[in-house]
Amino acid sequence: MSAGRVLVIYGTSYGQTAKIARRIGEVLQRGGAAVEYCDAARGRPSLGPEQYSAIVVGASLIARGVQPPIRRFVRENLAALNRTPSAFFLVSASAGSPSAKGRQAAQRILDGFLAAESWRPAASASIAGAINYTKYGFLLRWYMKRASAMHGGSTDTSRDHEYTDWNQVERFAAEVGDTVGILQTVDSR
Numbered sequence: 001m002s003a004g005r006v007l008v009i010y011g012t013s014y015g016q017t018a019k020i021a022r023r024i025g026e027v028l029q030r031g032g033a034a035v036e037y038c039d040a041a042r043g044r045p046s047l048g049p050e051q052y053s054a055i056v057v058g059a060s061l062i063a064r065g066v067q068p069p070i071r072r073f074v075r076e077n078l079a080a081l082n083r084t085p086s087a088f089f090l091v092s093a094s095a096g097s098p099s100a101k102g103r104q105a106a107q108r109i110l111d112g113f114l115a116a117e118s119w120r121p122a123a124s125a126s127i128a129g130a131i132n133y134t135k136y137g138f139l140l141r142w143y144m145k146r147a148s149a150m151h152g153g154s155t156d157t158s159r160d161h162e163y164t165d166w167n168q169v170e171r172f173a174a175e176v177g178d179t180v181g182i183l184q185t186v187d188s189r
């Protein structure tokens with residue numbers, strides 16, 4: 001079965017969700033899909049949502065919310081998202097928390113977002129992001145160091161810290177591949 005055209009649309013405030021979106025797209029491309037990437041803050045998809053074989057939406061959790069352009073995209077295209085094979089991933093610090101309570105909090109926010117928008121994607125994942133101290137200004141670095149100290153993350157502000165589990169990302173991409181029939185891809189597991 002042809003994998004067709006897949007839209008990977010994402011919101012990213014500091015780059016990690018964009019990096020994860022690329023990895024997901026690469027896995028789908030290896031399976032034969034034509035992947036279109038769209039940073040929701042910078043542009044719009046080239047086609048209408050119904051014209052894609054599948055739509056993957058990603059966002060990061062910033063101050064307990066997702067990027068407004070992503071929320072808007074989901075609202076404006078809800079009917080198509082519920083008709084087309086679709087998937088959602090939410091990137092956060094909590095998803096990489098050493099405590100089960102922290103990880104459950106991230107999952108609850110993901111589930112709450114989908115329920116609030118009445119979106120039923122075929123697959124979803126809560127994925128650990130990064131704490132990119134070198135990209136933050138002075139005040140945000142100070143704030144994030146405090147938050148990290150409270151939640152078990154690194155407080156070494158001299159460098160960035162990536163918590164993303166790339167095996168989980170590849171498994172998720174493979175699951176998405178399954179939903180659009182690109183089963184060869186899935187053997188990258």
Ligand SMILES: Cc1cc2nc3c(=O)[nH]c(=O)nc-3n(C[C@H](O)[C@H](O)[C@H](O)COP(=O)(O)O)c2cc1C
Nearest residue numbers: 012013014015016017060063064092093094129130
């Ligand atoms: C200003 C700010 C607020 C954040 N708020 C949260 C939050 O409420 N919950 C959480 O789990 N992670 C939070 N994070 C961590 C981000 O979700 C994490 O850094 C993620 O990798 C960001 O992805 P992005 O680079 O694609 O924006 C926050 C990070 C920043 C910089």
